Amino acid sequence: xxxxxxxxxxxxxxxxxxxxxxxxxxxxxxxxxxxxxxxxxxxxxxxxxxxxxxxxxxxxxxxxxxxxxxxxxxxxxxxxxxxxxxxxxxxxxxxxxxxxxxxxxxxxxxxxxxxxxxxxxxxxxxxxxxxxxxxxxxxxxxxxxxxxxxxxxxxxxxxxxxxxxxxxxxxxxxxxxxxxxxxxxxxxxxxxxxxxxxxxxxxxxxxxxxxxxxxxxxxxxxxxxxxxxxxxxxxxxxxxxxxxxxxxxxxxxxxxxxxxxxxxxxxxxxxxxxxxxxxxxxxxxxxx
Ligand SMILES: C[S@@+](CC[C@H](N)C(=O)[O-])C[C@H]1O[C@@H](n2cnc3c(N)ncnc32)[C@H](O)[C@@H]1O
Numbered sequence: 001x002x003x004x005x006x007x008x009x010x011x012x013x014x015x016x017x018x019x020x021x022x023x024x025x026x027x028x029x030x031x032x033x034x035x036x037x038x039x040x041x042x043x044x045x046x047x048x049x050x051x052x053x054x055x056x057x058x059x060x061x062x063x064x065x066x067x068x069x070x071x072x073x074x075x076x077x078x079x080x081x082x083x084x085x086x087x088x089x090x091x092x093x094x095x096x097x098x099x100x101x102x103x104x105x106x107x108x109x110x111x112x113x114x115x116x117x118x119x120x121x122x123x124x125x126x127x128x129x130x131x132x133x134x135x136x137x138x139x140x141x142x143x144x145x146x147x148x149x150x151x152x153x154x155x156x157x158x159x160x161x162x163x164x165x166x167x168x169x170x171x172x173x174x175x176x177x178x179x180x181x182x183x184x185x186x187x188x189x190x191x192x193x194x195x196x197x198x199x200x201x202x203x204x205x206x207x208x209x210x211x212x213x214x215x216x217x218x219x220x221x222x223x224x225x226x227x228x229x230x231x232x233x234x235x236x237x238x239x240x241x242x243x244x245x246x247x248x249x250x251x252x253x254x255x256x257x258x259x260x261x262x263x264x265x266x267x268x269x270x271x272x273x274x275x276x277x278x279x280x281x282x283x284x285x286x287x288x
Contacts, residue, residue: 008193013221014229017240018194021233029241030097033232034068037218039210041074048270049138049177050078052284056175058136059087064166065143066091066115069102071208072138076111090114090134092126120147123165135174137166141208142181142280148246152226155246160256167260170287176261179282182268183228183247188276190223197223207269207280250281261285 017024027033053061053075063072069091076089091113093099099115106113118126147162148155163178170176189197201219206212215234221242222229228247233240248256250266257263263285268278 008191010194010197010222013194013231014227014244015242017233018221018231021235021238021240024233024238024240027234027239027241028097029232029243030095032239033216033234033241035101036234037209037211037216037232038068038070039215041070042207042210045207045270046071046074046078049075050082050084052175052177053079053086053136054082054084056136058175059085060132060134060171061086061089061136061138062134062169063089063091064120064137064139065141066093066102067098067141067143069105069113071140072102072113073105073109073111076113077109088114088132090116090130092116092118092120092123094119120162120165123162124168130169133171133174134169135171137170137174137176139166139176139178142179142245144178145180145183145245145248146243148226150226152247152249152252155226155248156252156256159246159248159252160259163256164260167287172287174287176257176285176287177282178257178285179280180248180253181228181245182278182281184250185277186220186223186228187225187247187249189220190225194219194221197221203279205269205279212279253281253283257283257285261287 066072072091093115103115116126116128124130144159147158149158166176189200198219212218217233217235218230220228221231228245230243230245254263263283265284267282268274269280
């Protein structure tokens with residue numbers, strides 16, 4: 001084999017930790033990794049959302065994947081400080097652990113948020129049922145990427161059907177804010193060995209996840225066009241977990257959104273530039 005094309009086999013990392021951490025205990029991502037990885041909120045990120053809400057006079061907010069509730073709770077707090085009145089704030093969640101975490105957070109902050117339990121696949125059915133539309137939907141922190149399958153085309157179709165379900169809950173003229181990791185960048189690391197991937201997957205900042213790289217080490221340990229396995233290592237506590245994710249490429253996401261929305265803005269880690277290398281890509285889209 002020519003030296004410039006070394007065969008790199010990272011297949012074992014689909015389900016095993018890397019060699020350095022072979023004795024780490026596998027734990028629940030939602031319960032044991034996420035709270036430490038998530039940390040608190042970044043004020044400028046929450047302010048981005050609350051300023052957008054105020055500027056566009058939005059009153060009915062839904063978080064489609066509320067997780068631990070940190071973002072949504074921060075937004076409510078920020079809007080409260082501006083004396084901005086919302087009609088209602090609601091959340092969708094399918095995972096029991098996340099329902100528990102977010103409910104406790106809203107309770108501790110005395111915030112009223114109805115949490116609907118639903119798998120996106122079943123929307124608009126949920127418990128309790130949805131009984132009105134929203135004018136601002138958010139899905140943050142790389143969530144749509146949980147949906148997908150064995151080919152890029154299948155993933156695109158499956159994600160499309162979920163975005164259309166979100167659209168059914170958003171009023172015409174309302175907005176959807178949705179993001180994903182920058183899978184175009186991750187894809188560019190595909191043929192590197194794990195040391196090189198780790199080296200390239202380094203950033204001197206973070207978005208959304210305050211524990212990134214200083215509390216929890218994260219990197220794409222297995223990369224193919226159709227599946228990316230992100231590894232999460234808690235070095236201090238010798239624990240690890242992983243997520244199997246279906247990449248969302250920017251071109252596909254634009255097609256997906258354009259069925260029900262007009263994409264008004266694309267950002268890379270909340271900035272306009274640096275398309276080639278960023279942690280996240282954010283899309284702001286208006287419901288047709
Ligand atoms: C990476 S977490 C992000 C959580 C939160 N938005 C944040 O940024 O911290 C992904 C979220 O998507 C939700 N999710 C994934 N697949 C789902 C599905 N099929 N139906 C409903 N929610 C789903 C998870 O339960 C979780 O809340």
